[in-house]
Amino acid sequence: MDIFSFTGYYTARIIYYGVSLESQSPQRWIVGVTGASGIRYAIRLIDALVDLEIETHAVFSDSAIRVLRDEEGLAISSSNLSAASLLNKESKSVTFYNSKDIGALIASGSAKMSGMVIIPCSMNTLGAIATGVHSHLVHRAADVTMKEARPLILVPRESPLSAIHLENMLKLSRLGVQIVPAMPGFYHRPKEIKDLIDMMVMKVLDAMKISNELTSRWQGS
Ligand SMILES: Cc1cc2nc3c(=O)[nH]c(=O)nc-3n(C[C@H](O)[C@H](O)[C@H](O)COP(=O)(O)O)c2cc1C
Numbered sequence: 330m331d332i333f334s335f336t337g338y339y340t341a342r343i344i345y346y347g348v349s350l351e352s353q354s355p356q357r358w359i360v361g362v363t364g365a366s367g368i369r370y371a372i373r374l375i376d377a378l379v380d381l382e383i384e385t386h387a388v389f390s391d392s393a394i395r396v397l398r399d400e401e402g403l404a405i406s407s408s409n410l411s412a413a414s415l416l417n418k419e420s421k422s423v424t425f426y427n428s429k430d431i432g433a434l435i436a437s438g439s440a441k442m443s444g445m446v447i448i449p450c451s452m453n454t455l456g457a458i459a460t461g462v463h464s465h466l467v468h469r470a471a472d473v474t475m476k477e478a479r480p481l482i483l484v485p486r487e488s489p490l491s492a493i494h495l496e497n498m499l500k501l502s503r504l505g506v507q508i509v510p511a512m513p514g515f516y517h518r519p520k521e522i523k524d525l526i527d528m529m530v531m532k533v534l535d536a537m538k539i540s541n542e543l544t545s546r547w548q549g550s
């Protein structure tokens with residue numbers, strides 16, 4: 330064996346071990362929340378991740394904080410966001426970041442994360458990610474997730490959609506970003522708004538490859 334194939338052999342083994350160790354490490358997800366309608370989807374997702382005891386790093390943009398107040402009547406500031414204030418339960422598995430803290434753990438690719446979900450994803454944030462022009466920590470963490478080739482899942486919400494919105498989604502989809510629009514199905518015969526939220530959050534957990542049964546699945550007609 331010459332020196333090059335010898336070095337190649339050990340490099341391959343190190344990469345092999347690196348990948349296998351990384352894939353065995355516990356899940357650590359970033360949840361970005363932006364100022365689109367449907368903040369309730371984000372609350373339900375974080376609540377489900379807390380129940381599943383999955384390490385979660387959550388960041389709300391300033392607009393998300395505003396929509397939290399407008400839609401849910403929750404007057405929470407980014408400095409007092411916590412599991413208790415958002416979910417009415419205590420949890421050590423979720424950490425909240427200020428969206429202005431661009432030096433936070435999740436701003437660096439060296440922090441090992443499983444991936445990131447942005448739920449709901451505003452058209453502003455969709456455009457920022459598609460162009461790489463950042464205004465806050467949600468955008469930076471998404472950019473890092475893409476550059477590190479980790480799963481990025483967007484849950485966009487707007488209606489109707491302009492050609493710019495559609496082009497941004499297509500561009501990101503072609504780059505490997507998963508677009509899971511906030512469009513719940515009705516085939517599970519929802520009776521309450523909660524049933525629609527659960528259907529959507531189940532789709533998001535499925536995209537994250539996290540096993541769950543938030544609501545009933547289609548069994549065939
Ligand atoms: C009550 C409310 C609802 C909104 N709903 C949407 C929406 O569904 N989709 C969207 O793209 N923007 C929506 N916006 C506008 C965004 O909040 C705005 O574009 C903001 O700049 C997004 O900032 P962010 O991406 O940093 O969170 C809404 C704003 C408010 C106050």
